[in-house]
Amino acid sequence: MAASPGAEAERSPTPFDHAERRIWSGRAEAYARTYARLCAHP
Numbered sequence: 001m002a003a004s005p006g007a008e009a010e011r012s013p014t015p016f017d018h019a020e021r022r023i024w025s026g027r028a029e030a031y032a033r034t035y036a037r038l039c040a041h042p
Helices: 015-024 028-033 035-039
Strands: none
Touching: 015 028, 028 035
8 A cells, every 4th residue: 555645744753853853953044054955956
């Protein structure tokens, strides 16, 4: 059975997700200046 659209978004956060959120907490501007450009799709 195929996953419904958005099913991935319904998954529980992983330990990696928690760590990344903790690392980047309060650093939105730094993210926007650095990694956001690398992750953006043209």
